[in-house]
Amino acid sequence: MTWRFALVIEPAASDDPRHDFAGTFTVIDASAPALTVGELSTQRGDGVFESIGVVDGHAQEVAAHLERLTHSAALCDLPVPHLEQWRQAVAVAAAACGPGEAVIKLILSRGIEHGPTPTAWVIAAPAADNTSARERGVRVVTLDRGYGIDTPSRAPWLLLGAKTLSYAVNMAAIREAKRRGADDAVFVSSDGFVLEGPTSSVILRRGDVFVTPTPGAGILHGTTQLSLFDELERRGFQTAYEDVPVAALREADAAWLVSSVRLAVPVVAVDGEPLPFDPPFTGSLNAYLLSPRD
Amino acid sequence: MTWRFALVIEPAASDDPRHDFAGTFTVIDASAPALTVGELSTQRGDGVFESIGVVDGHAQEVAAHLERLTHSAALCDLPVPHLEQWRQAVAVAAAACGPGEAVIKLILSRGIEHGPTPTAWVIAAPAADNTSARERGVRVVTLDRGYGIDTPSRAPWLLLGAKTLSYAVNMAAIREAKRRGADDAVFVSSDGFVLEGPTSSVILRRGDVFVTPTPGAGILHGTTQLSLFDELERRGFQTAYEDVPVAALREADAAWLVSSVRLAVPVVAVDGEPLPFDPPFTGSLNAYLLSPRD
Numbered sequence: 406m407t408w409r410f411a412l413v414i415e416p417a418a419s420d421d422p423r424h425d426f427a428g429t430f431t432v433i434d435a436s437a438p439a440l441t442v443g444e445l446s447t448q449r450g451d452g453v454f455e456s457i458g459v460v461d462g463h464a465q466e467v468a469a470h471l472e473r474l475t476h477s478a479a480l481c482d483l484p485v486p487h488l489e490q491w492r493q494a495v496a497v498a499a500a501a502c503g504p505g506e507a508v509i510k511l512i513l514s515r516g517i518e519h520g521p522t523p524t525a526w527v528i529a530a531p532a533a534d535n536t537s538a539r540e541r542g543v544r545v546v547t548l549d550r551g552y553g554i555d556t557p558s559r560a561p562w563l564l565l566g567a568k569t570l571s572y573a574v575n576m577a578a579i580r581e582a583k584r585r586g587a588d589d590a591v592f593v594s595s596d597g598f599v600l601e602g603p604t605s606s607v608i609l610r611r612g613d614v615f616v617t618p619t620p621g622a623g624i625l626h627g628t629t630q631l632s633l634f635d636e637l638e639r640r641g642f643q644t645a646y647e648d649v650p651v652a653a654l655r656e657a658d659a660a661w662l663v664s665s666v667r668l669a670v671p672v673v674a675v676d677g678e679p680l681p682f683d684p685p686f687t688g689s690l691n692a693y694l695l696s697p698r699d
Numbered sequence: 700m701t702w703r704f705a706l707v708i709e710p711a712a713s714d715d716p717r718h719d720f721a722g723t724f725t726v727i728d729a730s731a732p733a734l735t736v737g738e739l740s741t742q743r744g745d746g747v748f749e750s751i752g753v754v755d756g757h758a759q760e761v762a763a764h765l766e767r768l769t770h771s772a773a774l775c776d777l778p779v780p781h782l783e784q785w786r787q788a789v790a791v792a793a794a795a796c797g798p799g800e801a802v803i804k805l806i807l808s809r810g811i812e813h814g815p816t817p818t819a820w821v822i823a824a825p826a827a828d829n830t831s832a833r834e835r836g837v838r839v840v841t842l843d844r845g846y847g848i849d850t851p852s853r854a855p856w857l858l859l860g861a862k863t864l865s866y867a868v869n870m871a872a873i874r875e876a877k878r879r880g881a882d883d884a885v886f887v888s889s890d891g892f893v894l895e896g897p898t899s900s901v902i903l904r905r906g907d908v909f910v911t912p913t914p915g916a917g918i919l920h921g922t923t924q925l926s927l928f929d930e931l932e933r934r935g936f937q938t939a940y941e942d943v944p945v946a947a948l949r950e951a952d953a954a955w956l957v958s959s960v961r962l963a964v965p966v967v968a969v970d971g972e973p974l975p976f977d978p979p980f981t982g983s984l985n986a987y988l989l990s991p992r993d
Contacts, residue, residue, distance in 0.1 A: 447740040564871050
């Protein structure tokens with residue numbers, strides 16, 4: 406991802422330290438040095454983020470992403486995001502995106518160590534071409550996330566419900582999947598329940614019912630999954646949040662990894678065993694996800 | 700921590716991509732922007748680090764730290780650190796430290812997304828004054844790390860034996876400890892064994908035997924703990940690596956959190972229950988740790 410656009414949100418003189426910035430923002434050169442070595446995002450992955458899909462200059466579901474950013478910030482004891490400021494910053498970044506698919510990333514870092522304020526910035530880039538993944542699907546392997554399904558609610562300091570910048574494990578899981586000859590991973594709890602992908606939510610189909618693992622402390626509530634569930638209900642399907650045993654994924658009539666930029670990607674194999682997939686139906690889901698959504 | 704000194708290690712034209720840099724380094728202004736927004740350290744905590752204690756310009760145990768950096772890099776599929784280059788960079792940073800205690804941090808990041816090379820830099824700053832913690836000790840709370848003690852060896856993608864930049868959980872654990880009226884945390888496995896502190900190793904004393912949890916995939920092997928065990932053996936004590944049930948910590952004759960910069964800090968309470976501590980003995984350990992060590 407080569408970031409083509411970047412802006413930094415600046416604190417205002419009047420800023421209340423319980424909130425992040427009500428100030429202005431400054432467009433910067435995305436390829437030039439912008440962050441100091443003291444940044445806690447870089448030293449400790451200490452901050453939160455969101456990735457927003459953009460289609461032909463329209464940023465998708467900004468409100469849902471900002472709501473999740475606020476939730477992640479609260480779990481990490483970061484200042485409350487100043488939503489109007491973020492909305493304006495997203496609008497400026499989206500306007501810089503041009504036609505086609507793009508991605509906007511919002512980052513709220515704890516800032517410079519012992520510094521007075523967090524650091525906040527927004528970056529944008531053209532999206533990778535995800536056509537092949539959407540049309541031909543991905544092979545996944547299940548990887549143990551190490552926790553029991555009930556652990557996160559007992560141990561909020563594990564930050565499992567927050568979208569933090571500490572994503573080294575998520576990236577390692579994708580590398581492990583590739584080492585095993587697959588394309589992506591699905592995290593499962595140590596007691597055998599499906600959780601989520603390293604960068605996606607999991608939806609599976611059982612007849613005319615679409616199921617996703619119950620979001621909770623251990624599973625990020627996916628903005629794309631929420632939007633797809635609305636659409637599926639409009640189409641007359643049933644949707645459900647359940648504890649999903651790994652066997653249910655293997656026996657599903659179909660399954661998808663869904664996320665804001667890659668959108669709905671059919672799972673065509675789980676741990677080497679093929680899973681049925683339905684290209685026209687997946688195509689219709691992605692046509693919906695590519696339409697302007699707020 | 701206000702970083703007073705920084706250098707960036709530059710790739711050489713001839714660099715083999717399997718190794719990091721054999722090139723030169725450039726001293727930069729630690730307070731000026733140096734990293735781009737595309738840095739994966741900042742976007743995903745995707746990299747590894749070491750913190751080295753410095754006493755009167757002498758960097759302590761550089762070889763052990765570089766060995767662990769190499770180990771962490773391997774677990775994260777990062778290029779093999781070019782040790783001679785890092786040693787030179789540490790020497791330059793140490794020379795810039797001046798008298799008293801300081802800290803040098805080495806960072807090896809995956810670099811800019813899709814970029815050709817990792818990014819590597821070294822920063823230095825005067826250490827915080829740790830006198831009070833060393834003399835009066837810290838109250839700790841035990842916090843569930845979520846994993847069973849055997850999980851990490853089964854799931855290397857969890858990177859639990861690597862010192863990665865994804866430290867948001869470690870920082871959240873310290874905040875949780877403070878919320879509970881303590882000073883620091885001790886992570887325990889979900890099956891009730893002592894693991895380590897968020898930024899330290901745990902050593903406990905049982906009579907004349909000093910015990911630390913067996914380092915393995917889930918516990919970082921502490922450089923300071925290793926050095927202290929050597930010293931304790933020289934003084935005629937026994938040392939042991941064991942699986943340490945939480946009860947053994949509560950019933951210990953003494954316990955310490957040990958790390959490269961704060962050094963040996965006595966644990967004076969565990970979950971609100973006082974633990975005996977021995978200031979003169981702890982003082983002798985810290986006198987040793989403050990002496991030049993290679």
